[in-house]
Amino acid sequence: MTRxxxxxxxxxxxxxxxxxxxxxxxxxxxxEVEVTLVNDSxxxxxxxxxxxxxxxxxxxxxxxxxxxxxxxxxxxxxINRVVGIDTDAKTIELQDGRDTLSxxxxxxxxxxxxxxxxxxxxxxxxxxxxxxxxxxxxxxxLAEFEGGHLVLSVVGVPHMCPAAxxxxxxxxxxxxxxxxxxDEVEITYTYPIMRLHGLEPVSxxxxxxxxxxxxxTETFFNAEEVDPEAGVIRSMEGEELDYDLLVAIPPHAGDDxxxxxxxxxxxxxxxxxxxxxxxxxxxxxAMGDAADVPTSKAGSVAHYEADVVADRIASEVRxxxxxxxxxxxxxxxxxxxxxxxxxxxxxxxHPPELRDESRPVHWAKLAxxxxxxxxxxxxx
Amino acid sequence: xxEQLTADxxxxxxxxxxxxxxxxxxGKVKTADSGTVFELQTSDRGxxxxxxxxxxxxxxxxxxxxxxxxxxxxxxxxx
Ligand SMILES: Cc1cc2nc3c(=O)[nH]c(=O)nc-3n(C[C@H](O)[C@H](O)[C@H](O)COP(=O)(O)OP(=O)(O)OC[C@H]3O[C@@H](n4cnc5c(N)ncnc54)[C@H](O)[C@@H]3O)c2cc1C
Numbered sequence: 314m315t316r317x318x319x320x321x322x323x324x325x326x327x328x329x330x331x332x333x334x335x336x337x338x339x340x341x342x343x344x345e346v347e348v349t350l351v352n353d354s355x356x357x358x359x360x361x362x363x364x365x366x367x368x369x370x371x372x373x374x375x376x377x378x379x380x381x382x383x384x385x386x387x388x389x390x391x392i393n394r395v396v397g398i399d400t401d402a403k404t405i406e407l408q409d410g411r412d413t414l415s416x417x418x419x420x421x422x423x424x425x426x427x428x429x430x431x432x433x434x435x436x437x438x439x440x441x442x443x444x445x446x447x448x449x450x451x452x453x454x455l456a457e458f459e460g461g462h463l464v465l466s467v468v469g470v471p472h473m474c475p476a477a478x479x480x481x482x483x484x485x486x487x488x489x490x491x492x493x494x495x496d497e498v499e500i501t502y503t504y505p506i507m508r509l510h511g512l513e514p515v516s517x518x519x520x521x522x523x524x525x526x527x528x529x530t531e532t533f534f535n536a537e538e539v540d541p542e543a544g545v546i547r548s549m550e551g552e553e554l555d556y557d558l559l560v561a562i563p564p565h566a567g568d569d570x571x572x573x574x575x576x577x578x579x580x581x582x583x584x585x586x587x588x589x590x591x592x593x594x595x596x597x598x599a600m601g602d603a604a605d606v607p608t609s610k611a612g613s614v615a616h617y618e619a620d621v622v623a624d625r626i627a628s629e630v631r632x633x634x635x636x637x638x639x640x641x642x643x644x645x646x647x648x649x650x651x652x653x654x655x656x657x658x659x660x661x662x663h664p665p666e667l668r669d670e671s672r673p674v675h676w677a678k679l680a681x682x683x684x685x686x687x688x689x690x691x692x693x
Numbered sequence: 694x695x696e697q698l699t700a701d702x703x704x705x706x707x708x709x710x711x712x713x714x715x716x717x718x719x720g721k722v723k724t725a726d727s728g729t730v731f732e733l734q735t736s737d738r739g740x741x742x743x744x745x746x747x748x749x750x751x752x753x754x755x756x757x758x759x760x761x762x763x764x765x766x767x768x769x770x771x772x
Pocket of ligand 1: 323358394
């Protein structure tokens with residue numbers, strides 16, 4: 314019996330589990346292979362929905378479906394939290410009930426978590442739309458906001474979805490216009506490096522659009538502390554911005570498991586960027602946001618990586634040499650307001666190119682969000 | 694002279710493209726004590742100009758940039 318254990322039932326882990334039982338159908342049916350998906354919650358969350366919650370376009374409930382509805386019956390679903398990995402003994406430690414699970418192949422798809430408390434004052438002073446509670450609180454704050462200075466500060470890099478802060482800023486601009494209060498609102502966008510975005514073509518696309526819409530920008534702005542009483546955010550570079558409403562992209566970290574098991578010092582699993590094999594352990598893969606590959610932390614990446622990992626593990630199970638590799642393919646839609654969008658596509662060899670935004674791309678993004686549930690189930 | 698440079702903290706960001714090396718440096722500088730000397734190793738050509746630009750803006754000191762065969766070592770001292 315070959316045991317394949319996947320930790321994390323988000324975008325990457327769910328697609329992978331479904332792909333594996335499909336690819337190894339006869340082996341699973343014959344009882345020679347067991348695919349176990351361990352997730353710490355019975356729910357699957359589709360995080361891109363949260364972008365629309367602050368503007369009242371979606372609810373946090375729209376982001377959630379029971380994992381059991383998305384996962385093929387042939388997958389053994391274990392709702393439990395993994396609290397340790399022993400890569401020598403090839404076991405994982407579970408929080409409740411069953412103590413350990415042993416594996417022949419392990420895949421870490423544990424995603425990224427938010428660590429806003431790394432910046433003093435940010436939890437008290439800042440809003441975010443990266444989780445359900447934050448998105449709902451921001452929706453209420455935006456609804457009450459009649460005017461003043463809105464600061465969107467990208468604090469954490471890398472963070473999930475490099476497009477989301479750009480999208481939020483452009484959507485907020487248009488939303489205030491639609492409500493007839495844009496003249497009462499000043500908007501400032503801050504970014505840690507010397508330009509507006511990590512990807513240069515995205516920054517080049519943003520610059521004229523932000524200028525046209527009267528969105529101020531501050532580059533080389535690395536938030537060091539927030540003073541909620543005074544309504545001030547201060548940067549490591551010595552700048553200060555007064556705010557009335559602060560929306561921050563909080564710092565991110567990998568699951569504690571990763572550093573704890575020696576798989577990656579900085580919390581992300583060190584992997585070969587093409588094979589996605591862990592550098593510090595045998596028979597361990599990592600994918601999605603948890604893996605340290607030089608591309609974006611995006612659902613599309615997790616999806617493409619799941620295809621590669623499924624192919625590689627299926628080959629290994631069959632005693633063949635795995636040949637599938639990940640070429641860094643990333644696709645991100647970017648909302649340019651409330652009804653237009655563009656998208657970027659790139660890989661390790663090809664830099665992104667952006668087209669002008671259009672309505673059809675906005676509708677394509679919304680349509681993708683709806684069909685996502687079929688994608689996760691492996692039907693699309 | 695470059696041979697004698699010693700760093701308290703070495704950050705190996707070779708292989709990472711922009712803005713990875715700069716962000717690695719910023720992350721480490723954030724939590725270090727004043728006076729700490731960093732060696733940022735990078736194979737990204739853009740970092741050779743971007744890192745000094747940030748160092749100046751943030752008020753730290755650029756000690757030296759040493760070119761090796763396939764990477765650069767940028768030495769920075771936290772103010
Ligand atoms: C606001 C927002 C907008 C976004 N928009 C887009 C977009 O438009 N396009 C796009 O491509 N991407 C977007 N993303 C990014 C995308 O959601 C993530 O990149 C994607 O979810 C990563 O998938 P994953 O499988 O790696 O991790 P996740 O989907 O985060 O799943 C990780 C899973 O692992 C579980 N887990 C973690 N630790 C453990 C443990 N120790 N034991 C058991 N289970 C554990 C978690 O509970 C979770 O279920 C957005 C993200 C946000 C926050």
